[in-house]
Amino acid sequence: MATPRSSRAARSARTPRVVPAPRPARADVAGLLAAARGDGMCVVRASLAPRDVVYLVSVLEAAEGVAGVLAEHGGELSLVCDATGLSMLQELLCDLGQEIELGWRLEAEVAAAPLSPDARVGGCDA
Numbered sequence: 001m002a003t004p005r006s007s008r009a010a011r012s013a014r015t016p017r018v019v020p021a022p023r024p025a026r027a028d029v030a031g032l033l034a035a036a037r038g039d040g041m042c043v044v045r046a047s048l049a050p051r052d053v054v055y056l057v058s059v060l061e062a063a064e065g066v067a068g069v070l071a072e073h074g075g076e077l078s079l080v081c082d083a084t085g086l087s088m089l090q091e092l093l094c095d096l097g098q099e100i101e102l103g104w105r106l107e108a109e110v111a112a113a114p115l116s117p118d119a120r121v122g123g124c125d126a
Contacts, residue, residue, distance in 0.1 A: 041083070042081050042082070042086045043080055043107045044067070044089060044090075044093070044107065046079055046093070052101070053075055056100070059096060060079070066088055066089050066092060067089050068080045090106075097124055
């Protein structure tokens with residue numbers, strides 16, 4: 001006669017373990033940004049409070065195709081858009097800057113200094 005198994009043991013026996021996808025290394029993010037710069041794309045560096053990241057990403061997703069987001073750590077983000085959509089992204093960031101603490105700038109160099117969330121450098125009329 002088989003020995004009875006606990007419900008926990010039975011669940012773990014029939015449920016396959018889910019292995020999370022590997023998180024991209026910082027070098028991979030840098031490679032993606034370098035590739036974006038080479039294809040006529042614009043990279044905007046944004047700095048905001050970590051609690052506001054989800055809000056910013058949801059607004060960008062609702063705007064459908066304005067920019068792609070690469071999260072580096074905490075509230076440090078890289079927003080990638082094409083040159084034709086840059087003005088729309090800048091306008092959106094200016095509007096968001098009135099609601100949340102948001103510092104951003106168009107990145108022209110590969111290595112950019114970190115931004116403080118209270119530094120508005122994106123060319124908004126404040």
